[in-house]
Structures are given as C-alpha cells and as structure tokens.
Amino acid sequence: QQQVKQSPQSLIVQKGGISIINCAYENTAFDYFPWYQQFPGKGPALLIAIRPDVSEKKEGRFTISFNKSAKQFSLHIMDSQPGDSATYFCAASGMGGSQGNLIFGKGTKLSVKP
Amino acid sequence: KAGVTQTPRYLIKTRGQQVTLSCSPISGHRSVSWYQQTPGQGLQFLFEYFSETQRNKGNFPGRFSGRQFSNSRSEMNVSTLELGDSALYLCASSWDKRSGEQYFGPGTRLTVT
Numbered sequence: 001q002q003q004v005k006q007s008p009q010s011l012i013v014q015k016g017g018i019s020i021i022n023c024a025y026e027n028t029a030f031d032y033f034p035w036y037q038q039f040p041g042k043g044p045a046l047l048i049a050i051r052p053d054v055s056e057k058k059e060g061r062f063t064i065s066f067n068k069s070a071k072q073f074s075l076h077i078m079d080s081q082p083g084d085s086a087t088y089f090c091a092a093s094g095m096g097g098s099q100g101n102l103i104f105g106k107g108t109k110l111s112v113k114p
Numbered sequence: 115k116a117g118v119t120q121t122p123r124y125l126i127k128t129r130g131q132q133v134t135l136s137c138s139p140i141s142g143h144r145s146v147s148w149y150q151q152t153p154g155q156g157l158q159f160l161f162e163y164f165s166e167t168q169r170n171k172g173n174f175p176g177r178f179s180g181r182q183f184s185n186s187r188s189e190m191n192v193s194t195l196e197l198g199d200s201a202l203y204l205c206a207s208s209w210d211k212r213s214g215e216q217y218f219g220p221g222t223r224l225t226v227t
Contacts, residue, residue, distance in 0.1 A: 043118070043131065043204050043218035044157070056166045065146065089157060101147070101170045104157035 003006045004092050006105025010100040016028045022089035029082065030092040034102070035064065038087045047088075048075075080112045095096050116141065118207050118219035126225045132193040135222045138206030139186050144171075146188040147216060148180060151202040160203075180201055192224075200226045 005024045013019045018070075034049035049072065050057045050064040057064045063076040077084055087109050091102040119138045130178040139146050141227050147170075159172040163182035180190040186207075192199055202223050206216040 002161075036218075042166070042219045043206075046215055046217060049215065099193075101159045101162060101172065102149075102157075103159070106156045
C-alpha cells in the first residue's frame with residue numbers, strides 16, 4: 001500500500017515531442033504528489049507538485065495531470081529538449097507532505113534525441 | 115540563498131567501520147529528511163528530523179541513526195557498515211509543515227569495501 005508504481009522505466013523522445021511518464025498509487029491517504037528531475041551526479045531537483053484538490057497543474061513546459069478516482073498521476077513534458085534528458089521520479093506522501101517521508105517511484109530515464 | 119550542502123561528497127569505508135555524514139539545510143528550513151538511493155531499491159526514506167526531534171523513521175535497521183542540532187544542521191550515522199550500505203545518501207530540507215516542498219542536496223556517495 002505504500003508503493004508508488006512508475007512507468008515506463010526508460011523513454012526515448014524526439015526533440016520537440018511530448019514526454020509522458022505515469023505513476024500509480026494505492027494509499028488513499030497520500031495527498032501530496034511531487035515530481036523530481038535528477039541529472040547524473042546531482043541530487044533530485046523539485047520540478048512541480050500537485051495536491052488532489054486540482055486535476056491539473058502547469059508550470060512552463062511541465063504539466064501534472066491527476067486522476068484521484070483512478071489513483072494515477074502523470075507528468076507531461078511539452079516540446080521536449082535534449083537538456084531535459086535526465087531521470088524523473090514521481091513521489092507521494094501523506095499529511096500534505098508535511099511529514100517528510102516521500103515514497104518514490106523507481107524512476108524513468110528520459111532521453112531526448114536531437 | 116545557498117542550497118542544501120552535504121559533506122563529505124565521497125567516502126570509502128571498510129566493512130565493519132562506522133561513518134557520519136553531515137547535512138546543512140537551506141537557511142530557515144527546520145525539517146531535514148534523509149534518503150538512501152541505490153540502483154536496485156531506488157530512493158528510500160530513512161528518517162526525518164524537525165526541531166531536533168525525529169518525526170518519522172523509515173524501514174531501516176537500527177545501525178542507521180541520526181540527529182539534528184539547534185541550528186537545524188543534521189548528521190546521520192551508520193554503524194557496523196555492510197557492503198549493501200554502499201549508496202548515495204541524500205539529505206533534503208523543507209521550509210515548514212504546510213508546503214511539503216523538499217529540496218535535496220547533492221548527496222554523499224558512500225562506498226563500502
């Protein structure tokens with residue numbers, strides 16, 4: 001019940017295309033869903049986050065879509081660029097994220113081809 | 115503002131030894147969380163400290179411990195190191211109880227031989 005399942009494991013997208021990464025969760029107590037981007041040798045960087053009171057959140061080229069009834073959420077990267085090539089992690093936590101214990105998906109390695 | 119800093123960045127230890135890792139959160143952040151990242155298990159939550167108190171603990175053996183000081187800086191300790199403890203140890207800090215936004219440091223790469 002504590003798992004967050006992320007797919008696909010790896011993704012290759014052409015420059016200018018749309019990258020879509022999906023996550024699913026079981027624990028209905030989760031109410032905070034962030035996405036992180038990690039480059040080799042670096043720590044994860046917070047990209048965007050959503051709470052279940054909204055179905056979509058957009059920041060620049062990054063959009064989170066959230067489906068509470070299906071217990072799924074996804075990250076869309078519009079106009080993907082080679083600089084977006086990184087590993088992306090979805091995560092979830094309860095208590096609005098205030099308790100510090102993020103449960104992470106296994107990650108998706110994105111490669112954007114020029 | 116300076117980001118989360120972690121020291122040392124790289125560490126090589128021998129099985130059976132102990133190690134202490136340090137984390138300085140973003141100025142003003144009172145919550146510090148620690149995570150272990152390995153290729154096989156991914157990112158796993160170790161523990162979280164808020165105002166010098168451990169508020170949450172993940173499913174790790176008692177060999178893993180931590181503490182937080184009055185200036186919010188945190189340390190984690192691993193005793194009796196095992197080969198499987200080789201990992202990237204990440205520290206994350208957050209502003210307050212409401213935002214939930216955690217900001218990660220670059221990590222400490224621990225290799226146990």
